[in-house]
Each structure stands twice: as C-alpha cells, then as structure tokens.
Amino acid sequence: MRKIRMGMVGGGQGAFIGAVHRMAALLDGHIELVCGAFSSNPEKSKASGKAWYLPDNRVYDSYEEMITQEKQLPEGERMDFVAIVTPNHLHFPPAKLALENGFHVVCDKPLAFTVAEARELVALVKKTELIFALTHNYTGYPLVKQAREMVKTGKIGKIRKVVVEYPQGWLATNLEASGQKQAGWRTDPSRSGASGCMGDIGTHAENLAEYITGLKIKELCADLSTLVEGRKLDDDGNVLLRFDNGARGVLYASQISVGDENNLRIRVYGETGGLEWFQAEPNTLLVKHLDKPIELYRTGQGHLSAQAAAHTRIPSGHPEGYLEAFANIYRNFAKCVQARLAGEEPEEIYQDFPTVEDGLRGMLFIETLIKSTNSSEKWVKMEE
Secondary structure, three states, X not given: OOOEEEEEEOOOOOXXXXXXXXXXXXXXXOEEEEEEEOOXXXXXXXXXXXXXXXXXXXXXXXXXXXXXXXXOOOOOOOOOEEEEOOOHHXXXXXXXXXXXXXXXXXXXXXXXXXXXHHHHHHHHHHHHOOOEEEOOHHHHOHHHHHHHHHHHOOOOOOEEEEEEEEEOOOOOOOHHHHOOHHHHHHOOHHHHOOOOHHHHHHHHHHHHHHHHHOOOEEEEEEEEEOOOOOOOOOOEEEXXXXXXXXXXXXXXXEOOOOOOOOOOEEEEEEOOEEEEEEOOOOOEEEEEEOOOOOEEEEOXXXXXXXXXXXXXXXXXXXXXXXXXXXXXXXXXXXXHHHHHHOOOOOOHHHHOOOOHHHHHHHHHHXXXXXXXXXOOOOOEEOOO
C-alpha cells in the first residue's frame, strides 16, 4: 500500500476551487500531488508548481503533455489519477484523454459541456473500468449520509415530497462587468455552458435530492430567468419536480437572492416522518415525526449510522464543514484506487461517492430545464 499519486489540470495560483481540491485531497494522507498542468499559461503553471514544491520536470505546459509524459513513467512514480479543476468547457477533453490513457479521474462538476460529451465519458468509464469521481461535495457531509441511510431503511416511510433550495446573492449585480474572474467565466456561455445559475448550483440541489432520497427525477416544469440586465445566462430558477415513485418536489436556485451566501437546504417528507438539513449548520439534522417531538441529530454522536460515523473525523461538538465533506469524496476515491492496485474489492462504505453516471444525470437535468423553460408544455420528461 502506498499513497495515491495525483496530477492536476487547472487550479493554478489564485484559483478558488483548485485550492479546495488540493486541501481536500491531502487531508487524510492517502494522496500526494506529484504533477500538474496548472494553467493554460505555461509560466503560470510553472510558478504554481514551484509554489507547491514540485520538481520542474513534473510541471507541464498542457494537460496533453502531462498525460503523455506521465504515461511513460513506471508505475509507482507516474500519477495514478487526474484531478480536473478547470472551468466547465475544459472538463471533457482532459477527462477523455486521461481515461483513454489508463488514468482514473476526479472531476469537478458539471461533468461536461454537453449531454453528448457526458454520454461519451460514461461509455469510456464502462469500457475502461477505471474509477471516476465527480465532486458533488455536499454528499460528503456525515449528516447527509445519515439522512440517506434513514430514508433507505424506511425510517420516515415512503417519500412523498422533497423541497430543496440553493440561494446565493453574489451575482445580484453585474459583477462580471468588473472583471471579477469567477463571475466572468460562470456567466459566459462559451465557458460555463447552456446554463448559469442552474448549471452551477442548481445541479447541486438536484444531486442532493436524488442522493438522499434514492429517487430519480422523472419529469419537471421549469421557469429559468435572467434578472440582471445584460447577463447572458440564467441567474434564477424555479422548478416543480416529479419523482419516479410518484413523489412531488420543488427546487429553487438563485444567484440574485441578496444577502444569501451558500444557503443550501433540503427537506424530505415521508408518510411517517420528515428530515431537514441546512448547509450553513451542517452538523445538525432535524428528524420530524407524526406523533412525537422533533429530534435533533448531531455529528459525532454514537447513535448515528455506520455511514455517518465512517465520514466523521472528530468528536461531537467540534464543527466539521465544507473541506471535510469534500475530503470524504477524495478519501473514498483513494481507498477504491488503493484496493484496485492491490487487486482487491474496495469496502462498500468507501464506494460512496458521486460517479460519472451522476454527472450525466446533472447534464440531463440542465438540458431538460432549458427545454421546459422554452416550451409551452407544462411538463417535460427527463431522459434516462
């Protein structure tokens, strides 16, 4: 057994999500960063590699060069997987090339730029049998896993209704006109894709709803809006959902909700109980009942499920948050790669992370939202 070797595409100095991925990957000591193509600007890539103490010959000018050169190194020296932390339009090319050359992949969401690209990646993963993780990081929280387990074991009965919301306020003004980097690419159709707000955070809400409930969205009725004058992509959206078991749902995502930060919240209602989780208070899960008072579950308590316990690092009362949840995806991914290298089957508890199929679901969700918004039909079915 050894550390799993990571190569990174994107995420150079000053990149928000690149730093998050590095911290999350390294948190549990199973992964080490050994190489990277950190920027489309070779000088910036080299400067970033130097800042992270990488040897010059393992810092590359492009992801093509990195994948080609790393493949020629002996196993145990070359990278084992590629972490892709670029803007949306640059997810598919390095992911495809990495899979074609035998490297496992961790990719930031959304999976790709189009549904066609997403389908191609799904087919490649099936063909190569390589491990692919998508960083829908909110699934990594211990109490999100507790909620999923309670639904799975019937603690709140058959699911009837799901309400999930993700409001932010950071794009309430025309911030992209100021040259702000994050606002610039996230509101640019050529880099972000067909959707802005819904592609960025609405897919997190969709993924969380399907992850906790174990249900699939069957059809939806969407109203996407662009409320800041001059903006090219949606910055607000309201969606009615129908799930494959007959449950109904409401999904709301917004980046013009002034004063809100990352206020992801989900409420799930079954025949005999309900669950509520709020990302701003991630160490608390509310459990509601027909015939007794609300229960408050807290991270680190002994009565939680094995899944919640396995993804908790510190004793109760010490807050765990965003980075730890993100790290749970990397930890589980690394455990699966280690098992693969040892010729073993990974433990089931470590196989719990979003996959390439979840990424395709997200891309189909975006496509269906846009179809629904532009259609006179009330309901539009999501493809399988």
